Amino acid sequence: MEPVLTCEGLIRRFGSRTAVDGVDLRVEKGETYGLLGPNGAGKTTTISMVAGILEPDAGSIVIAGRPMSTGPSPAKRLVGLVPQDIALYPDLSAEENLRFFGRLQGLRGRHLDARVHAVLELVGLSDRSRDRIDAYSGGMKRRVNIAAGLIHEPALLILDEPTVGVDPQSRNQILESIEALGGAGLSVLYTTHYMEEAERLCRRVGIIDDGRLVAEGTRRELVAMVGEHDRVVVSAEGDLDSLARAVKGLPGALDLVRGPDPEHFEVTTASAPGLLAAIVAAAPGAGASVTGLEVREPDLEAVFLHLTGKALRD
C-alpha cells in the first residue's frame, strides 16, 4: 500500500545554519509515527516543510501520491496541521474558528456544519463551542487547536508537541484522543521531546538530532541498538568532574553523559550490579561521595544518549 507520507532528502538552511539536514521519512497508512528530538533538533522545521508552509532547499515530499508544495497544492487537503503554538483567533469562538479554517479547506454548507459538530464532539467541547477562545483554559485551547487540524478529515494529522505546557490531566486527555484517532485508522506524525509520549503513542519512532535522523524503528528495534544496556544515574557531592573521569575509566562503563544538573551524571553499562560497587569504591579517591545510585531499564532516552552522547532533555 502507498505510504501516506514519503519524504526524501529534506534539507533546509536558515542562513549558515542547517536546521534540517537530509531527512527521509515514511509514514504508512494508519500508523502513528513519532519524531523524537531535543529542542532545536529540527522537528518543527521538518513538519513545516511536510505541511507545505516552508519551502525545502532540497528534497521531495509526497502525500498519498501527491507532491506537496508551498502553493495552493491539493496535497494540503490531505494534511491536517496542529502547530506547536495555539493557532486560533482569540476573539472568535471555537465554532467560528473551526468554520473559518474549514472554509479555507474548501468545506461548505451542511458538510461544514457536520464537521464542526463532529470535531467539537471529539475534543469534548461541544457545550462551550460558542465561547470565545480567549475565555478558554490552556488545555481547552490545545484541544480546539487539535480540532482545527482535523476539520477537513485529513489523511495525515501532524501534531507538533501538542502537550507542551499542559497540565497532566489535559495532557492525558490529549494523548487519549490521539490514541483514539490512531485506533480509528488515521495516520499521525507526532513530534515530541518527551520519550514517554513517543513510547506510548507511536509504533515507529524516528530520532532526530541536529537536523539529522539518527535512528528509526520500533521501540524494540531501537532499544536493541543500544544492546541490553542499563543506565545508572549517579548522584554525588564533591568533585564530580574527577568522579566522572574515574567512572568512565571503570571496566563495564560505556557512555557517560553529564546533564545540566551539576549533581548527577549518567553512565550506560552492560552489567549494572558490578558497576555500582565499583563507582562507590572509586568515589573517595576522586574526592567525591556518592549520595545516590539509580538503575534504569533501557528506553528511548538511553537510545538517544547512546546515539548522540546527549540527554534528550536539557
Added chain:
Amino acid sequence: MAASLVVAVTDLVRRIRNRSALIVAIGAPVAMAGVFGLLLDGATSAHFTVGVADADRSAVSRQVAGTLVDPAGGSGGTAESGADDRIRFRTFADESALRRAVDDGDVDGGVLLPDGFGADAAAGKRLTVVALRDPRRAIGGEVAAAVAASVGHEVAGVGLSVRVASGLTDRPPGELVDAAGDRTPAFRLDEGGDTSRSIDASAFFGASMAIVFLFFGVAYAPRSLMKEKEDGTLARVLASPIAPGSLLAGKVLGVALLSAAGFVVVWWVTTAAFGAAWGPPATVLILIVATVLSISGVSAFVCGLARTNEQADTYTSAVTFVLALLGGNFVGPANAPPLLQRLSLLTPNGWALRGFTAAAVDGAAPHEVLGAIAVLLVVGAAFGAAGWVLVGRRVVQG
C-alpha cells in the same frame, strides 16, 4: 477568490466585534469631517480682511479694485452678486505694502491685480489675480486661499462687467454675467512665481484629509498579517490549499472596504453638513474607488516587505509620511513649491488630489479625470502584484 472573501469577511467580523470597524468607517471620518467643517465654518463666519493692491493701474484694474472695496459705489453694480459682507477689503498703495500687511498678519490675505490685468481684460484673456498668503500659517493660508478664491469669483464677474462697461464687448451685459456665474470659479492662484493652479479650498481639504486617513486605514493590512504570523495563525492558514497571495488579497480587501466606507462618509458629511462642493458625484465616486484601490495596492506591497510587526509599522508610517508629503496632502497644491508640485505626480495620492480638485473646481465628468484614474489603477495594480509576489516569496523563505 473564494478564500480571499472568507478571509475578508472574517476580518471584518472580528473588527466589527472589537469596534475598530466602526471607528475606521464611521467614527473617525465623522469626527474628521466635523473638524474640517468647523475649520471652513470658522473661515466664513469670522470677519476677514483682504488687502487689495492694484499694480496695473489701468482704468480697468482701478475699477475692479474700487468695486471690491466699495461695491455700492462701483460701476455696474454686479460686485455684490454673492459677495460676503463678512469679508472686508482694504486698499493698499502698492504690491510691497500689501505683502508687508500679509506678512505682518494685518490682513488675512491679499489680492493683487498684477501688471497687465487691464490689457488681459481688454483682450478677453483669462484673468490672473495674485493671492498673497502667509506661508507660515498653513491652515490660515488655506482659509485665506478660500477667501481669495471667492474674491477671484467676484473678479471674474467684475472683469466681465468692466468689459461691458468699457464697451469692449458687444454682448448684452446680463448674458456675460450669467456666463461668468455659470463657470465654476476658475481662479488662477499665482504664488508670484512660475506656478499657477486652480484650487477650491473646501474640496481640496476634504479629499486631502480623507486620503491621509485612507493611508492609516489600509495600514491595518500589514499589521494584521504580521499579527497572524506572530500569533501562529498564519501557519495554519498557509497549511490550507490557498495561495499566500489570496490571504493577502483577503486582508487588503477587508481594509479597503472599510476605508472606502470611511472616505464616502467624509464626502457625505462634509457635503451634507457643511456644504462642501466635491463636484459631480459620479466623478467623486469613481475617484474614491480608484484611490482606495491604489492605496490598497501600496499597502499590499508593504505587506510583502515587512517581516515583523515593527517593520510593518515603520514601513507604513514612512510610506504614509513620504507619500502624503510629496503628494501635497499636508501643504496643499497652492502652497507647494514648483518642485513639490512636480514630485506630487510621482505619488498616487498626488494624482488622486488632482482628480478630486478637477472634480471640485472644474466640475470634471468621469471621462475628464481618466488620466488620474488610469494612473491610480496602474499604481494599485503594480504595487498589488509586487505585494502578491513578495508575500509568496517571504513564505517560501520562511
